[in-house]
Amino acid sequence: MTDARTSSDIVTAALLVIGEEILSGRTADQNIGYIAAYLARVGIGLREVRVVADEEMEIVAAVNELRRRFTYVFTTGGIGPTHDDVTTDAIAKAFGVEAALNEEAVAAMRRHFDDRELTPARLRMARIPKGAELIHNAISRAPGFMLQNVIVMAGVPRIMQVMLDEVMPRLAKGRPVLARSVRVDAPEGDVAPPLAALQAAHPEVQIGSYPFFEQKRLGTFVVLRCADEASLEAAVADLWRVIAREGFRAVDSEGAGASDESVPDPNLD
Template identity: 45%
Template sequence: MNPTACILVIGNEILSGRTQDANVQFLARRLGQLGISLREVRVIPDVSETIVGTIVELRARYDHLLTTGGIGPTHDDITSACVAEAFGVPWEIHPDSFAKLEAYMAPGSFNAARQRMAMLPRGATPIDNPVSVAPGYSIGNVHVMAGVPRIMRAMFENLAPSLAGGRPVVSLAWHADGMLEGAIAEGLEAIQRRMPAVEIGSYPYERPDRRGVSLVSKGIDADAVAEAGVAVRALIAELGYTPVQGEPPSAQPGAAAGTAGS
């Protein structure tokens, strides 16, 4: 079995709808490439008791817990203090991070609020941030990163080589225009029963000029995924549709994706 992971998104702005999360899709794909199975995504508010309790719970359940959000300089950036509490260690200035931030900031601008970004739980290992210097960090199996997508992605790429992974997840997609989920449901279920080690998903799509269904086989056994792909292609053809390998073309700019019906 591959190592497991959970993504913990921290921030009132996500729960209120003010900000749309842009990190989960990126992390899910990269974790799969590293052979780490993403099992859960949880979104929680900037509430100390909730953050501490959730970290304690999830780090015991999964091999890797990745958090995003709440490590900036403002009063509501409380993730780091909560991680320290969850591990029962002090939250304190990390000298090397402090020095890097001080050198990066304009003279006279490294105020008390910005100095908070140099505070880490004792024993944490910084994750380099080539975008804005303020570090993320790892402590135990918890990896704490920024919520700003370009900073989070840069942090993750520096973190990735240190993550214990397994066999990369591979996938194979077939789609057919005009096909509806109701037509393929019975045959698809039969394929899934024959191949329980492969995850087979059905994803309707709708474009201004086309609609149909994409069928994706996914797993860590490349041969099994390929076998499932052959069965899926045969099913599409048997039902009188034209199977096309890969995902359907993306929606045109400004066009909203919808559901293709059943």
């Protein structure tokens, strides 16, 4: 396998979601899908997502493992003003540095809070590990930060999204992953055997199948992903040959022309 840390074409990432509220089910995560799609568009492949509790040593262990395996590690959550927001201290400990009030972060927060509002609890959000670069936040002004290849962001979705936009120009990018989707009017169990052969013939293309049930009918979405357009198109062409050979009815979900054998049933739309 190619080492993603040394290849100019492959940039990888892990996402570490931090928070008891996610693990307990009290809060439904809204960030994973957004981050995964965003990174795919810019050419950073999200390879792993991990959820940990607000426990300092668990965060330290996860960060230290992931930052050695991937080009970047993104974290969400745990940088707020409360006692259980321990992410900043955990990141500092993972790198063996001190977390202290950052004057630039304090100045940014003063643009949002007056002296009365800038309580000691809120000032916790201006504590930044030594050596980290700030990730500015135009919404609440409390910053995230980037320390080497670890990007630390808020858990609140709209604030996380602003931070992701702000940090992205600093990051290396690979080739964006292209995707094609074909809707097949056949159960996944029928589609699986020829797809296995197709995957073996095109190892450079990621081929996934996703079953659906609609109007009492089973079907399968086949999604092909690859950074190389020529390889992707070759696999898609072979998929249509498989569809024709097996007698499946299908339609290109991306709007491209379907094969002669694959006129979709309008009742499926």
